[in-house]
Amino acid sequence: TLHIARPEKGKTLADFQNIYNSIAEKMKSESAYDDGTGYGPVLVRLSWHSSATYDKNDNSGGSYGGTFRFKKEASDVLSKGLENATKFLDPIHSEYPWLSHGDLYTLGGVTALQELGGPKTPWRPGRVDTGPETVPAHGRLPIPEGNASYVRNYYDRFGFNDQEVVALLGAHILGKTHLKNSGYDGPWDDDTNIFSNEFFGNLLERKWTLEKNAASNMQYNAKGGIMMLPTDYALVQDPKYLKYVKKYADDQDAFFSDFRDIYVKLLERGISFDDSIEPLVFKTLKEQLK
């Protein structure tokens, strides 16, 4: 499968900054969502799930076709909860009908990441909606019960190495699990909507206990109401991953720049962009205050 980027005709940075601002303003006005977590984390998760169907073996899946808009894809039980993110973005799509769904879902994640204090993340438009026949079969999303070799093998399908996998999973500093969505529970601390390298410090510094949760799933819990999925905890069980967990726990700047790079790689995986066109870097709402 060939995915050639076709940027929307005549649209400039200003046009896309307007969409960024619409999403960011809506995040601000609906900050009470999910007990005050806000929409940022679930928007980041949607940008990941809409890219997580990628398979390097035939270049299928990924963010290009915007196929997460189809129930056939969005109904994957492992995507439960993301209907909150697509519903949040529906009015944005109505306001800017010329924006493809692939561009909408990825721009939503970039906006959320920056508004939650994450790194400035370059973004390129040009994803083109494809039809329902292009929706990949279920089974391409990762399961939370996996161990380190499961995680390594899973991301091999994207061609991501150990360093990239550890950086990428640092996104789990954002948001939380919900028993009704995934059958996992927590964290219950309040600052789950500020992007930082704390996920790695938590993994290394806290005392983790493997416990059965209310849905009879095994998860790692620590004092102070924080938790880790088995796939999160795998990062300190595997010596090759552990090396990068330590690097990122010690060096926020290294984490921010490595996360930015692998997040862009994820959102663009499988797409051929015209490299003569500069990627767009958006201002945060705060940076635009008069």
Ligand code: HEM
């Ligand atoms: C081994 C790979 C991964 C697994 C098994 C996994 C699994 C999960 C699960 C079970 C949840 C809880 C969903 C819920 O109950 O609402 C979750 C939430 C989340 N995931 Fe992941 N995830 C993975 C990778 C990623 C990646 C690569 C990103 C982004 C780059 C990401 C971003 C998020 C975010 C931001 C949330 C919080 C969503 C919310 O607060 O509603 N995850 N993930």
Ligand SMILES: N=C(N)c1ccsc1
């Ligand atoms: N706190 C975590 N480990 C987490 C947050 C979202 S998914 C897992």
